[in-house]
Amino acid sequence: MIPHSKPFIDNDDVRAATEVIASGNLAQGERVEAFEQAFADSVGNGPAVAVSSGTAALHLSLLALGIGKGDEVIIPSFVCSALLNAVNYVGATPILADIGHNTYNIDPEDVEHRVTGRTRAIILPHIFGEVADLKRFLEMGIPIIEDCAQAVGARYRGQCVGSFGTISMFSFYATKVMTTGEGGMVVSEAEDLLATVRELRDYDERTPYRVRYNYKMTDIQAALGLSQLKKLPDFISRRTAIAMQYTEAFSDLPVGLPNIRPDGSSIFYRYVIMLKERADRFIEEMAASGVVCSRPVFRPIHDLLGAQALPRTERAWQRAVSIPIYPALNDQEIDHIIEAVRHACTVCEASPP
Numbered sequence: 001m002i003p004h005s006k007p008f009i010d011n012d013d014v015r016a017a018t019e020v021i022a023s024g025n026l027a028q029g030e031r032v033e034a035f036e037q038a039f040a041d042s043v044g045n046g047p048a049v050a051v052s053s054g055t056a057a058l059h060l061s062l063l064a065l066g067i068g069k070g071d072e073v074i075i076p077s078f079v080c081s082a083l084l085n086a087v088n089y090v091g092a093t094p095i096l097a098d099i100g101h102n103t104y105n106i107d108p109e110d111v112e113h114r115v116t117g118r119t120r121a122i123i124l125p126h127i128f129g130e131v132a133d134l135k136r137f138l139e140m141g142i143p144i145i146e147d148c149a150q151a152v153g154a155r156y157r158g159q160c161v162g163s164f165g166t167i168s169m170f171s172f173y174a175t176k177v178m179t180t181g182e183g184g185m186v187v188s189e190a191e192d193l194l195a196t197v198r199e200l201r202d203y204d205e206r207t208p209y210r211v212r213y214n215y216k217m218t219d220i221q222a223a224l225g226l227s228q229l230k231k232l233p234d235f236i237s238r239r240t241a242i243a244m245q246y247t248e249a250f251s252d253l254p255v256g257l258p259n260i261r262p263d264g265s266s267i268f269y270r271y272v273i274m275l276k277e278r279a280d281r282f283i284e285e286m287a288a289s290g291v292v293c294s295r296p297v298f299r300p301i302h303d304l305l306g307a308q309a310l311p312r313t314e315r316a317w318q319r320a321v322s323i324p325i326y327p328a329l330n331d332q333e334i335d336h337i338i339e340a341v342r343h344a345c346t347v348c349e350a351s352p353p
């Protein structure tokens, strides 16, 4: 089976991690500091603080902004439950927004309608690696937590994502564009916000007492992160090349294809196609051809909460399918995926549900 996701790990990555293991300095130390510095340089917007996951990064970002009970935070519904969890960790109220008409990112107009006097932040992901309409959101004058978990290395008007939010976060989970196994990063120009994040990620030998967390990254993870970061431009070029190959090969199929923009504003973390019918049958056909596809979001948050369905999110959840796209795919596997997609489309067309 061709898996839906797979990290790209080479000998340099293995060497970097094993060197740290052999050194015996396993916990947060020099490598974490070096990774923070290198990552901050690559984003180009103030310092960075490494943490144990993207979820931890979101949690600490909300705490740094002073968000808590009685506050409202706008989040997408078409996203993983990490965002909902983070808002619930701080006791704030999640307000769900729908996606746009021609994008899987949240719709600025829909968000505007949901702003109240209690709105304290918008968590704005660049979903599937496609940059959101940042200008529209920044004009709202509400603090933005820029969620770059799926978009490391993507650019907006020539500048790296993560440099627009009041505070911004990244994830290095195993299936992400670059990985540390588990891991996350918080970036901000606002030194006071970052100081809070730094202060809260570690509980040991600190006074005065307050609730703190063990959200530290290890030096083993950071060594892997440093090694992966060197390959990030190649990862993105390879993802873009595969996306272009898919788009050319699928242009005559009756499916909606992702926007291909040659300006770096999408890094193709996911290649998501929109079917005319429900995704289940297509996913089964792909599995029968030896290719694991997936719904790009497990369940929309409105569904998890039993809340009223958001129409465009609901439609995308029912019909969107994520096709494998990652640098570890070889040319033969890519050809096989293309053939399998064409075959699955023919079968689903021939006998609609």
Ligand SMILES: Cc1ncc(COP(=O)(O)O)c(C=O)c1O
Binding pocket: 053, 054, 055, 056, 079, 080, 082, 083, 125, 147, 149, 150, 171, 172, 173, 182, 183, 184
């Ligand atoms: C958009 C988005 N934000 C945040 C997260 C949370 O990251 P992590 O899994 O590292 O906790 C994810 C993870 O999949 C994500 O896709």
